[in-house]
Amino acid sequence: MVENRPMTLLDAQATAQRLPYPALLRQVREVLADPSVQVPDRLVQPLPGGGSLFVMPALDARIAMTKLITFTPGNAGTPRPAIQGDVVVFDVKSGERRLVLDGPTVTARRTAAVSLLAAQELAPKPDGPLLVVGAGAQGHAHVEAFIEVLGVQEVLVASRSAASAQALAGHARRLGARAKFTADADAALADCALVVTCTPAAGVVLSGIPRPDAFIAAIGAFTPAMVELAPDLCRHCASQGSVVVDTPLAAQEAGDLLQAGLDAAGFPTLREVLLQAQPGRRGPVLFKSCGWAGWDLAAARAAAG
Structure with a gap:
């Protein structure tokens, strides 16, 4: 019997804690040098009212992820953020969903x-x-x-x-x-x-x-x-x-x-x-x-x- 690891759902604060700038900066450098990285074209779907839905996948030899967010310019200056959504992270080998990160914080x-x-x-x-x-x-x-x-x-x-x-x-x-x-x-x-x-x-x-x-x-x-x-x-x-x-x-x-x-x-x-x-x-x-x-x-x- 295969035991699935639990998926971790992170809010904005917990997502930020997982993304300290020195570590994030190092990963940005490494992604640019990693030949296993694949980044398909993103889908941008206009929404009624002037917003957009973004579907942004990418993967390497170890993990696959998709960012699914809405961008609503009309929210600027209001309590609602202009960017809302999530980043879902999967394990490539097992297919398991490992993390769900707060999309605006990641962005x-x-x-x-x-x-x-x-x-x-x-x-x-x-x-x-x-x-x-x-x-x-x-x-x-x-x-x-x-x-x-x-x-x-x-x-x-x-x-x-x-x-x-x-x-x-x-x-x-x-x-x-x-x-x-x-x-x-x-x-x-x-x-x-x-x-x-x-x-x-x-x-x-x-x-x-x-x-x-x-x-x-x-x-x-x-x-x-x-x-x-x-x-x-x-x-x-x-x-x-x-x-x-x-x-x-x-x-x-x-x-x-x-x-x-x-x-x-x-x-x-x-x-x-x-x-x-x-x-x-x-x-x-x-x-x-x-x-x-x-x-x-x-x-x-x-x-x-």
Whole structure:
């Protein structure tokens, strides 16, 4: 008689505890170098009312997972999160369901870990100061990750909601950083070597010209119709610095780059940056992240142990 192991259902807090940033960062690196990793195309099904249903599978030689979430932009600024759902993790050999992780927590933490990896590899000044545009779940995750892993000591927060920005700045101060709200994200670019944009991407939130030593992680826009960065800003980074994308899927999904008239397929991916010798970069670096089930697989690996 075969005895099945019990399945573990983790809430948001328990999921976060399974995903400490150093371990998650290590798994993101390892997923990019693991030849057994397979990531089928994700399914994005539009829903009535403007939301979307995402089905995102991935697997390696040991585990298989699927992230099943809804993305509802209309929930921004309400008590309901914009992202809701679960990540289900299976044992490849036995077929057993091992874990069910909180989908929004996985999404926030794995995205921050990918931005961390890009900053470690690409940022001229990875210790900041940091400007975060957007004070939702992704803003919180990036502030926590950048303070913990990169040692950022100064944070500026911009948001369409001053109250949310003040709350995130207060959270950053409790983590040991100097932090404050800024009403003008473009003006703050002059003071910040690290920038993260993590908004619902319903319109341009950053249009100023970044410093020559700036690193910008733009994560909010993951469809051609979404945008956070002004076209001139993207073109400036492409001509005066460099652009790196998270995966080749950015060629079809990176609204910021596509709306700037840039060929996203011509930019190096994060995998290429890690696996190939890269020449020294000059000028601002734009890292465009659109999301990938491989990042969720990295989180599943970290959580499964």
